[in-house]
Amino acid sequence: MSVCPRSNPDKYSRVLTSGFRAVVPFVIALVIGGAVLLATGHNPLAFYQLLVRESFGGTDRIAATLSAATPLLFTGLATAIAFRAGVFNVGVEGGFVLGGLTGATVALHAGLLAGCVAGALAGVLVSALPAWLKARWNVDEVVTTLMSNFVVAGLTGWLVTAFLQAKGVANSATPLIPRSAWLPDLLPPYGLTSGVLIALVLVMLYAVWIKHSVLGYELRQTGLNPRFSAAQGIRVGRVIIVSMLISGAIAGLGGAAHALGVVHRFVDGFSPGYGFTGIAVALLGRNSAVGVVLGAVLFGALASAGTTAQLFSDIPLDIVDVLSGTVMVFAVIRLWRQR
Amino acid sequence: MSYLGGVSCEVMRTRLVPLSLVSVVALVAAGCSSETTPQAPPKKAALVIAQGGLGDESYNDLAMSGFTAATKEKGVEGQHIESSDVVAQGEQLLRRAGTSGYGLVIDLEFSHGEILPAIASSYPNVQWAFLNNKIDGPNIASVLFAEHDGSYLAGALAAMMTTQTGNPKINPDKKIGVIGGTKSVGIDKFLSGYIEGAKGVDQSVEVLTAYSDTFGDPTKGSQLAETMFQQGADIVYHVAGGTGAGVIEAAKKNNRYAIGVDDNQDKLAPGFVLTSVLKRADLAVRKVVEAYADNKFPGGQVINLGLADGAVGLTEFEFTKNEIPESVRTKVDDLKKKIISGELKVWNVIDQGYPTWLQG
Known part of the structure; x- marks a missing residue:
């Protein structure tokens, strides 16, 4: 962090520094990925050029990138809020998945808005127990939130096969949500859902709230030094619970938005680990609003471009996975050096 | 090598109108006397891998082996596409395949069944094939197993x-x-x-x-x-x-x-x-690729594969x-x-x- 963060020019330079810090892991990953590409007899520059084109080269590709970034905006933001309060919440995946199932099921009967609210509530439910355990008994949240992901995975699987399975569908899935309850598309026919707007609004609210509200201040202080915060009179337990519940609500809302905007039902493979990529997004973005957006767009671009790049080259998806994985690794290493 | 394919396809798209005009003229001129079709671009086929990915020693691998063999035999340029998020990326992935110069797209992912008809109708010049479910559309062939x-x-x-x-x-x-x-x-x-x-x-x-x-x-x-x-x-x-x-x-x-x-x-x-x-699944994919290569793609039809x-x-x-x-x-x-x-x-x-x- 910069030494004196108050004056205006410094503010800009801070944005620059945080931007720079987010870019460094990415550059290192490009170099390592380039070495892998060279070693396997491919031209790295040509491939990176292809990736850029497939990420941003046209309305349809930008829509695809933003669409892939949308769930990561939700999970990245949900993770960042908890991290900001010093709670290492790795249970965003579970909140996302249960939010998705709940949203898809409620929207089926009660429409779009009810689906979104129910999804957010489901996310709150997932994060509530680990939050209380952490605040009241100081139970390690990494263990409880990680395990809650498995509980949710089992629970949703059982709920779908036992009660919610769509008739006449061969794989495990809930019925298709009626079109009236879908989140509207922004750029038809490219399938970019308005969920991205919800996510961006949330990120902006977060940026303002964390800087300018009392609770935001308490959250940051608790994250920096819980014992000092307690001595200052901040009710640390309450702050931890609030941050976890907000984190859960955003995760759940993200799941509902994904169900109502993209998949239009809950189905096998609903989340390929959005919650876990969200951790990387938050780490890469240093838990800042701008950083979360950059991180989500970066991983979204890698996901969408990595897939369609296969249409134009023989380079396997695994190389793109190497790139994403390397970015994640270096994002974590930077954080560790700072603290 | 082939990443320039997209560029040439952009060119192709802008040429589409004059090209189809030419073909109409050609058809009228030729009447019904000959079978010559307008010059077709080199045949390209894509295979969309389902959840589970390659290496599952089952459905995907089996389909892939049929795809590799058939495209090689028939001289079709074949490309497979894996995705770690094949459910949510379905829409964009299939649309991209539709604009990338592929004449045939075979989709193994079951959850794409509902979005396929709309996408297939947006790209009427592409043939689409779907396994394990009957999907309606004049340029979609469905393959069902008994x-x-x-x-x-x-x-x-x-x-x-x-x-x-x-x-x-x-x-x-x-x-x-x-x-x-x-x-x-x-x-x-x-x-x-x-x-x-x-x-x-x-x-x-x-x-x-x-x-x-x-x-x-x-x-x-x-x-x-x-x-x-x-x-x-x-x-x-x-x-x-x-x-x-x-x-x-x-x-x-x-x-x-x-x-x-x-x-x-x-x-x-x-x-x-x-x-x-x-x-x-390998036979199913093989059959679809062969039909496409021989210009006999069974669009709008269901291919029933069984004991026979x-x-x-x-x-x-x-x-x-x-x-x-x-x-x-x-x-x-x-x-x-x-x-x-x-x-x-x-x-x-x-x-x-x-x-x-x-x-x-």
Whole structure:
């Protein structure tokens, strides 16, 4: 962090520094990925050029990138809020998945808005127990939130096969949500859902709230030094619970938005680990609003471009996975050096 | 190398209007006297890999092997596409394939069924193929497998084998079992056929059924199979993907029989896998690619693959031939012939709903 963060020019330079810090892991990953590409007899520059084109080269590709970034905006933001309060919440995946199932099921009967609210509530439910355990008994949240992901995975699987399975569908899935309850598309026919707007609004609210509200201040202080915060009179337990519940609500809302905007039902493979990529997004973005957006767009671009790049080259998806994985690794290493 | 393909396709798109004008003129000029079609671009086909990805030693790998072989044979440029998020990326991925100069896109991912008709109609010059479900559209070919027929033969075989008490792997109880991966019509199509086949041979054979609710948990498969063996079953058929590895292992451990599915699983535990109900996704993909290469793509049609094509059926009993009496094998062959000739019609849960012998 910069030494004196108050004056205006410094503010800009801070944005620059945080931007720079987010870019460094990415550059290192490009170099390592380039070495892998060279070693396997491919031209790295040509491939990176292809990736850029497939990420941003046209309305349809930008829509695809933003669409892939949308769930990561939700999970990245949900993770960042908890991290900001010093709670290492790795249970965003579970909140996302249960939010998705709940949203898809409620929207089926009660429409779009009810689906979104129910999804957010489901996310709150997932994060509530680990939050209380952490605040009241100081139970390690990494263990409880990680395990809650498995509980949710089992629970949703059982709920779908036992009660919610769509008739006449061969794989495990809930019925298709009626079109009236879908989140509207922004750029038809490219399938970019308005969920991205919800996510961006949330990120902006977060940026303002964390800087300018009392609770935001308490959250940051608790994250920096819980014992000092307690001595200052901040009710640390309450702050931890609030941050976890907000984190859960955003995760759940993200799941509902994904169900109502993209998949239009809950189905096998609903989340390929959005919650876990969200951790990387938050780490890469240093838990800042701008950083979360950059991180989500970066991983979204890698996901969408990595897939369609296969249409134009023989380079396997695994190389793109190497790139994403390397970015994640270096994002974590930077954080560790700072603290 | 081929990443420039997209650029040339942009060019192509802008040329589309004059090109189609030219072709109309050409058609009018030629009348119906000749079969010359307007100069077609080099044929390119894409295969969209389903969840589970390549390396699943099952559906995806099987389909991929058919794709590789057929594209090579027919001189079609083939490209496969994997995605770690194939469910949510479906829309963009398929649209991108539609604008990238591919003439044929084969989609293995079941969850894309609902979005495919809209996408296919946006790209009418591309042929689309979908497996395991009937999708409507003039440029979509659907491939369905008669899994119920193959399962019927497995059920008949199991019912005849469970009375062969001279065999050390067979107990006195007239019980057999079947484990489904999940309770859904796609899986119950197998189960129903299996039960019908068993009852068709011997009404008094009891068929135990269970669902593992997962396609990737061998431990659960093993536990379910153990339970069935303890209840007196001696042959257990699995329709549960990766979970089935546990069923086969349990059969080996308990000196009983398992029946495999999809690929030839007889070799996974030689002698303990009575047979496997084959479902040749490779043949399906091969057929689609060949039809496309020969300009005979069956757009708007359903390709039904069954016993007659060898796309569905039992294995050659490579390791169990000596344990299955000649008379039993002959009977299974007879039943197969009857199904192919249409004399015997096996219940299809997908078209006909649930039969009396299986709860919906």
